[in-house]
Amino acid sequence: MSGEHASRRPVRFFIASPLERKNRAVHEGSSSAPPAAGSLACLDAEDSHHAVRVLRLRVGDGCEIVQSDAPGRVWAATIETMGPPVGVRLTRLMEESSGAVLRLALVQGLLVLSKVDEIIDKGTQVGIDEFLMVQAEQSPVGAERKAAARVERWERVARAAAKQSRQPALPRITVVSSVTEAAQTLNGDGFLSLVLDPGAERTLSGLLKEHEGTTLCGKRLALFVGPEGGWTEAERACLLNQGVEVVRLGRRILRAETAGIVAAAVVRSVCGDW
Numbered sequence: 001m002s003g004e005h006a007s008r009r010p011v012r013f014f015i016a017s018p019l020e021r022k023n024r025a026v027h028e029g030s031s032s033a034p035p036a037a038g039s040l041a042c043l044d045a046e047d048s049h050h051a052v053r054v055l056r057l058r059v060g061d062g063c064e065i066v067q068s069d070a071p072g073r074v075w076a077a078t079i080e081t082m083g084p085p086v087g088v089r090l091t092r093l094m095e096e097s098s099g100a101v102l103r104l105a106l107v108q109g110l111l112v113l114s115k116v117d118e119i120i121d122k123g124t125q126v127g128i129d130e131f132l133m134v135q136a137e138q139s140p141v142g143a144e145r146k147a148a149a150r151v152e153r154w155e156r157v158a159r160a161a162a163k164q165s166r167q168p169a170l171p172r173i174t175v176v177s178s179v180t181e182a183a184q185t186l187n188g189d190g191f192l193s194l195v196l197d198p199g200a201e202r203t204l205s206g207l208l209k210e211h212e213g214t215t216l217c218g219k220r221l222a223l224f225v226g227p228e229g230g231w232t233e234a235e236r237a238c239l240l241n242q243g244v245e246v247v248r249l250g251r252r253i254l255r256a257e258t259a260g261i262v263a264a265a266v267v268r269s270v271c272g273d274w
Helices: 045-054 113-125 143-148 151-165 179-188 204-210 233-241 256-270
Strands: 012-015 040-042 062-067 074-081 087-095 103-109 130-134 172-176 192-196 220-225 245-247
Touching (some): 012 151, 062 087, 103 179, 113 143, 113 256, 143 172, 151 172, 179 192, 192 256, 204 256, 220 256
Parallel strands (some): 012 062, 103 130, 103 220, 192 220
Antiparallel strands (some): 074 087
């Protein structure tokens, strides 16, 4: 979709819970009840500023709302008060995830942190749901410590990218100490894990075709991408011991900051979730 056409669609905001209910009697004693049409929500300070000062929205203008603790539920809404904060009224439920969409994680060996900014931005746009940033053996010295201090910045980058690309949820971003820790965490969460290796015999597209009959949609898939120097032999052995399968992206060898984004786009396209 071109920028010209995208600009005509209502802007999307992500809001925190709980929402104020219009009909409190209906929800009394059930604080976890889902919001209903007519509920009132407030944008946070950053989005309120953006709505008023940058987008120049006014009372009555339309927007879209995704509740942070209910990913996949997208509401049509209208601006009701200019605040601060800006208040919006939910009018109708537009989308609700059925749970059939693939959950996609990227395990990225840490690079120079400015390149990670780009991975978070572009990766969010193509639909990566989780980013696990790993201190690999060939990552820059001290990358884990610096990355931990940068998570808040990455969350802002992801939020902006999710709004622009109209994602149904915000991605989760974590920093982990080793590739083994990442693999164990994902195994415990039920992910099928693949490590991208240009020397592998089987291709990513070939593996996805093997799953065409059963479909990966509704499951969980993790992609492991090494830092600029790649995974060491010890790290590869750890991944294989954890049951991670080895695939290559294709004939071309991509940069570390590009491979995961391209692989994620391939997976989303094959699953029909583009």
